[in-house]
Amino acid sequence: MTMNEEELEMNMDLDSDDDDLDADLDSDIDDDSDSKRGGILQSTSKRVRMIFSVMASPNRIDILRILNSKGPLTYSELKSLAGFKSKKESGKFAYHLRKLLRQSLVALNKSERRYTITNLGKLVLSLARQIEERSIIESGKMYVRTSGESIEEFNSHKIIQSLVREGSLPLELAQKITEEVENRIYKYQTTYLTGAVIRDMVNSVLLEHGHEEYRNKLARLGMPVYDVQEMVSNLDNVDNGAEGLLFNTGQKIFAEHLLTNVLPKDVADNHLSGDIHISNPGVWSMIPDTIFVNAKELLDDGLDLGGKYLDVSRINVSKQLNEITTSLSVLISLLSKEASKEVVLDGLVAVFAKHSKSLPELEEQLTNTFATASTTSKYNKTSTNISIRLQLGSDTKIIHSIINAYKNYVAITPIPKIGLIIDNEKGKITDVSQSISEILLLGGKVMIAKGQTASSGVTNGSSKSTNSLAINLQSVSINLPRLAFESNKDETYFRARLALLMKPALASMALRKKEISDLTRRGLNPILAKNTQYMQRSSVSLVINLVGLRESIFNILGFKDNKDGRAVLHKVIETAVDVGAKKGKELGDNVTICMTETEGSSRFATLDGEKYGKNSSLNSMESDFYSQGTVINASEIDEYTPKSEIISESNKISKLLNGGLLVTLDIDKNLKVDEVKKSIEKTAELVPSFKLVRATPICGECGFKDEPFEDKCPKCKSPYVV
Incomplete structure (x- = not known):
């Protein structure tokens, strides 16, 4: 609409059938007579009455609400949102808007030609809302604040519908329970009636009548107010800002749902009593724990995300090095959301086999890939680990480039999300033991394992080696x-x-x-x-x-x-x-x-x-x-032989267990690189698989870990040591 058209509408004569115009016109006449009385008090009184006359129109209140929620709007936008769409209604809209402008409840930004609500307008809107709510209360009717963010008049039929639909109650029993609940509501005369309060009353009545099974179906899942306040007050266990806070809250709700409505009662009780333990109950029914997947097959075929993750870039079959590393970063990021414990990526050496002539570029791009993948969603401190599995005995140059890239990544990452699994079944551990030792002293995660084993010690239980994907629950x-x-x-x-x-x-x-x-x-x-x-x-x-x-x-x-x-x-x-x-x-x-x-x-x-x-x-x-599992102390490894009790017993148990045994090589933090290297090589001769464990001090304030320290960070002097 042009400015001339807008001005024309604002000055148009109005139809005589507008319901609230007569009241406004009468108010204007009264105001004219008031002006003759003079004095500040009369002037103020006139101003207040004029504002109340503006509030008398639902159309004008709607205009204020729209501007309050939408922000500055043009004349045409405001007119359309307010529901004045036909040409016949143009004059009415112009009249209402002019009223609001005259009383300074709405202002016009002439340079932008946009209308905004003023502070006085916000005050009037708030007053109108308070009057509306108070009139509801004074009317003697019961109104419910619903979880759908609305206020509705209490209707007992909705309780009956909910009992039948959610709890599968017989209609006759639902009517009986509802009648008792309704009596209690009117008896208690609750001043602030909510959907949660009604549900609590319904569940209380169900329990009193011995209907525990129905009550469990209708129970509201959630957290006490105190627990929510504690989560917000204590953020030590939140490692990813607001996203982590929301994830932890959601996990608690789904964990409660698992234990009360999904698992058989005896299994849930076994967990709660401590006979068994269920890890990650919040995602129990959603995602597996560990997945073994061949990265080459996924990258060769191109990631097919269908209609999901629409904000993630679609990358076709990758051929160039930069395309492959970008796709790998996306793959790591997305796969980490689909397992609760670990994702073991195989086939990476084959992925980069054609790029052995550009190893420096490969190392640089892989370092960036690992670093980028580590910035994706990490909901808590025990989030999903990604393990890159490297089979020794294949392309040595590519393996060393991947290990060097991982070393660079570890150096710049306080607590790495990504780890290495070195499969020495067909190769010599001595080829990489020096680099592994250096990585460990930087705080890297390394596992030595013959065959397909996760860093947790769990083996790939697949009996079909041809499977591109193996999943462990x-x-x-x-x-x-x-x-x-x-x-x-x-x-x-x-x-x-x-x-x-x-x-x-x-x-x-x-x-x-x-x-x-x-x-x-x-x-x-x-x-x-x-x-x-x-x-x-x-x-x-x-x-x-x-x-x-x-x-x-x-x-x-x-x-x-x-x-x-x-x-x-x-x-x-x-x-x-x-x-x-x-x-x-x-x-x-x-x-x-x-x-x-x-x-x-x-x-x-x-x-x-x-x-x-x-x-x-x-x-x-x-x-x-x-x-x-089994713990081997690196400082004692020189004393062990294959017949030593701890070694022979560990290997015996490992053979008996068909799902894996975690053997950890505990390395003292004071050992040097050469000493660590020697311990790794000796242990590899004695046991088939083991995980390297070493305490690396990290400053919880600035993330410093470049050199060993004890009580205080040498960089920022903080005593907070992780």
């Missing part, structure tokens, strides 16, 4: 010391209890597999769904983790740590493997048993300490967590 751990405590030192009864506990745990894991498969097919995990044809080409293993085996046999059941005692320990593992195989055959799933890292270890020890008291057999433990 491994988030259930069994508290063996708890079983031992309750077995009256009867080893046979102990193993029987283990077998009984494994069956419902594996049944729930099979349920989890079905849930994840269904959600993946429906697009929750786009990479798994689109690029790997999840159900057709993947192999899924259900993995049970045994925690505290040594404490159970030697501390609680009372066996000595000798040949006979270790034979009992082996028998327990064999029982778990046999039961897993039989139950797996029954379920039609591949089941394996492992002994790896889990946060459930310390939880088990804490719960058992509280349950059995400080005078229990736990006193013989030196730490506040249960054993999870």
Whole structure:
């Protein structure tokens, strides 16, 4: 609309049928008579009455609301949003807008030709809202503040509908419960009635009438106000700003849903009591724990994201080095969202095989790729790890370039999200031990493993080597010391209890597999769904983790740590493997048993300490967590041979377990590069797989880790050492 047209409308005569114009005109006449009385008081009174006359029109209140929510608008935009779309209504709109302008409730920015609400206009709008709410209350009617951000008149029929739809109650019972709830609402005369309050009353009545099952279906999932305030006040466990805070909150809700509505009651109770531990319950039914995937196949075919991640750039089949590294960065970023523990990327050496003539460029671009991938969503301090698996014995130059790029990445990253897995099954560890030692001293993550093993120690359980994707569901751990405590030192009864506990745990894991498969097919995990044809080409293993085996046999059941005692320990593992195989055959799933890292270890020890008291057999433990695998001290490695007790026992257990054993090589922080190198080479001769562990001090204030330090950061002098 041109300025002339706008002015024309603003000066048009109005139709006589406008309902509220007569009142306004009368008000103008009264105001003219008031002006004759004179005086400041009369002038102020006139001003107030004029403003109230403006508020008398719903159309003008609507215009104020639109400007308050939308911001500055042109005449045409405001007219359209206010609902005056026909030419017949143009005069009415101009009249209302002119009223608002005259009373300084709306202002016109002449240079931009846009209308805005003034501070006085905002005050009037707020007053109108308060009057509206108060009139609702004074009317004697009950109004509900809904979760849909609206205020609606209380309607008992909506309670009936909700009971039938959400809780599957019979109609007659729903009507009976609703009648009692309605009586309570009017009896209590709640001043601030909300959907949550009504739901609480409904659930209370259901419990009083013995309908616990219906109540569980209707329960509101969420967090107490106090817990929310605590999360906002204490941000130590939030590692990714507001996104991390929101993710932690969402996890708590889905974890509650899992334990109250998804898992069988006995399995949920086993977790809550400490018989078993479920890791990452917030994403239990959504994403797998560990995935083994061939990066070359995904990059060669080009990432197919379908209609998901529409804000992510689409990259076709990559051929040039910069295209490959960009695609790899995107792949790492997106895959890290589709596993809760770890993503093991294989085939990277083959990806860069054609670029061996430009190694310096490869190192530089790969360093940037790793750095970029590490900036993507990291919801908390235990977020998904990415492991690059390198098979020694293939293209040596490419392997060294990847390792050098990783070293550069580690040097600039305080806590790396990405790690290395060195497969020395067909190559010599001495070819890379020097570089690995340097990486470790910088705080890098390195695992030495023969075959497909994750950095957690879990192996690829796939029986089909041709599969491009292998998935492990491994988030259930069994508290063996708890079983031992309750077995009256009867080893046979102990193993029987283990077998009984494994069956419902594996049944729930099979349920989890079905849930994840269904959600993946429906697009929750786009990479798994689109690029790997999840159900057709993947192999899924259900993995049970045994925690505290040594404490159970030697501390609680009372066996000595000798040949006979270790034979009992082996028998327990064999029982778990046999039961897993039989139950797996029954379920039609591949089941394996492992002994790896889990946060459930310390939880088990804490719960058992509280349950059995400080005078229990736990006193013989030196730490506040249960054993999870085998620990080898690097300072003692020179004394070991293949026949040494700790080495031979570790290798025996590793063979018995079909899901993997975590062996850690604990390296003292004072060891130099050459000493670390020697320890790595010697350990590789003794055990098939092991993880390098070394405490690297990092400043929690500035991230400094360039040199060893003790109490204070040498750069910023902060005492906050991670």
